[in-house]
Amino acid sequence: MIYRDIIIIGGGAAGLMAAVGAGTATHCADGILILEKMPRPGRKIIITGKGRCNFTNVKPWSDFSAHIHPKAGLLKSAFYNLPPESLSEMFRQAGLDSVVERGDRAFPASYRSADVVDTLVRMARQAGAEILCGKEAADVRTAVQCSAEDLCGSDKAGLQDMDSRARFRIQCSDGSIYGCRKLIVSTGGLSYPASGSTGDGLGWAEEWSIRTSPTFPSLTAIVPAGYKAAAAPGTPDHGPHHPAKRPLKGHIDRSIPMSAKGKALNGVQLKNIGLSVYAGDGILCEETGDIDFTDGGLEGPAGFKVSRKCVNAISNGARVHIVIDLKPAVNQDVLAKRIEALWREIGNDRRSTGKTSSERLAVLLGKLLPRDLIRGFLLYNPGLDHTKLASALKNWRMDIAGYVGYERCVVTAGGICSSEISPRTLECKKIPGLYFAGEILDLDGDTGGYNLHIAFSTGYLAGQSAAGSAT
Numbered sequence: 001m002i003y004r005d006i007i008i009i010g011g012g013a014a015g016l017m018a019a020v021g022a023g024t025a026t027h028c029a030d031g032i033l034i035l036e037k038m039p040r041p042g043r044k045i046i047i048t049g050k051g052r053c054n055f056t057n058v059k060p061w062s063d064f065s066a067h068i069h070p071k072a073g074l075l076k077s078a079f080y081n082l083p084p085e086s087l088s089e090m091f092r093q094a095g096l097d098s099v100v101e102r103g104d105r106a107f108p109a110s111y112r113s114a115d116v117v118d119t120l121v122r123m124a125r126q127a128g129a130e131i132l133c134g135k136e137a138a139d140v141r142t143a144v145q146c147s148a149e150d151l152c153g154s155d156k157a158g159l160q161d162m163d164s165r166a167r168f169r170i171q172c173s174d175g176s177i178y179g180c181r182k183l184i185v186s187t188g189g190l191s192y193p194a195s196g197s198t199g200d201g202l203g204w205a206e207e208w209s210i211r212t213s214p215t216f217p218s219l220t221a222i223v224p225a226g227y228k229a230a231a232a233p234g235t236p237d238h239g240p241h242h243p244a245k246r247p248l249k250g251h252i253d254r255s256i257p258m259s260a261k262g263k264a265l266n267g268v269q270l271k272n273i274g275l276s277v278y279a280g281d282g283i284l285c286e287e288t289g290d291i292d293f294t295d296g297g298l299e300g301p302a303g304f305k306v307s308r309k310c311v312n313a314i315s316n317g318a319r320v321h322i323v324i325d326l327k328p329a330v331n332q333d334v335l336a337k338r339i340e341a342l343w344r345e346i347g348n349d350r351r352s353t354g355k356t357s358s359e360r361l362a363v364l365l366g367k368l369l370p371r372d373l374i375r376g377f378l379l380y381n382p383g384l385d386h387t388k389l390a391s392a393l394k395n396w397r398m399d400i401a402g403y404v405g406y407e408r409c410v411v412t413a414g415g416i417c418s419s420e421i422s423p424r425t426l427e428c429k430k431i432p433g434l435y436f437a438g439e440i441l442d443l444d445g446d447t448g449g450y451n452l453h454i455a456f457s458t459g460y461l462a463g464q465s466a467a468g469s470a471t
């Protein structure tokens, strides 16, 4: 067994920052070790913000906390321990300048996510941490689960060292065995499994009888009915105890091909539309903003904003539909009058002679909608004529068939229940010496830098706490 004072499983945003936090301690004689299963740390950070990495949001807590779900309480101590300005300053001192854009979103001045990863790795190493990549923690046991022989006896790697200090025993898939006094689990959630986040820590938590809130994808594409050619739910198999194994009601895999309707809408981007989401007859939420139709379904800033409630409702069995208001700035009566006037104008135009009413309708739509939207809009609104157009533009209803799952969602909602964790230290109440940080916690944020700040601030606090130097 190789012994370290603190072992951090997962070298993502939370894990790297946990090492920085732990490095602030004075009594860490036997070192800090990060075990990362991918060939390099911070794989997911590389893909954040479309490669630009929106690493935090500089709003004060009163505004910041409104973007954190399901409850911001668990984050509060971590946030105040490492507020956004302190994070930016910490990066600046490590050589990474930042810029703040619209919506208080902070990015590296270079707009290169790789610079954030390089900086974090440098900071973690300077804090005294060793980072071992290609090390997948496969079997993690707490002192109560291990026999004395497991913890202290000769290990399969032949190291023969007896180490009575270890409270946790970690066996990696290559057979190597590690022991530590303090363990930080920062293995992330389940989103983008190709980046290494396959929910392993959530599986261990279940084995340790630590309660988790059911996980579900958030900040993901919602899929209108008829958008995909077929909708066969997919549930990846990651072995026993694995949360990803639970079937997700309403999951429509991103790779399922689009139907003619989906193909007609794919690529359309709409600015400043109104978007209302209903579960049954009750309204779930309303947003105004931009949406994008993609190969996955409906996304973009406003789409992502409503996705959390949408997915939650669908996975709980609700029938969900959305209503898009393509003309939010004008009321329906005024719009109807304008359409009547345009219709008369088209009728009086010499070029309309001999045109069918559907050809005239196409001319009318050309005056009211972006050209690339018309075909998809007509496919979703069959039997439309100019008398129904004002209502259709203001109340474009789409039933929602489901949502894209962990394979392409930005963040995993749900995770380790806040009731299991001391918010001031992020230590597990049931198992002293065990800490959780990052997306594995039952904390998720909106788009805008909130999720990385959750990871950085909880990582930093868990690291400091584990090293016994929490402020």
Ligand SMILES: Cc1cc2nc3c(=O)[nH]c(=O)nc-3n(C[C@H](O)[C@H](O)[C@H](O)COP(=O)(O)OP(=O)(O)OC[C@H]3O[C@@H](n4cnc5c(N)ncnc54)[C@H](O)[C@@H]3O)c2cc1C
Residues within 6 Å of the ligand: 009, 010, 011, 012, 013, 014, 015, 035, 036, 037, 038, 041, 042, 043, 044, 045, 047, 048, 049, 050, 053, 054, 055, 056, 135, 136, 137, 138, 186, 187, 188, 189, 191, 192, 195, 196, 197, 198, 199, 200, 201, 409, 410, 411, 437, 438, 439, 440, 448, 449, 450, 451, 452, 453, 455
């Ligand atoms: C496409 C995309 C864009 C995003 N953009 C932004 C953005 O601009 N701003 C923002 O705030 N948030 C963004 N996010 C969300 C943000 O990236 C995550 O919330 C954040 O990275 C979570 O950090 P984490 O350290 O908790 O988990 P992760 O980043 O998932 O890191 C977990 C690490 O643990 C490792 N690991 C897992 N299991 C094991 C094991 N058994 N043994 C060893 N290692 C293991 C993984 O390989 C991984 O490196 C984005 C997410 C995606 C998918």
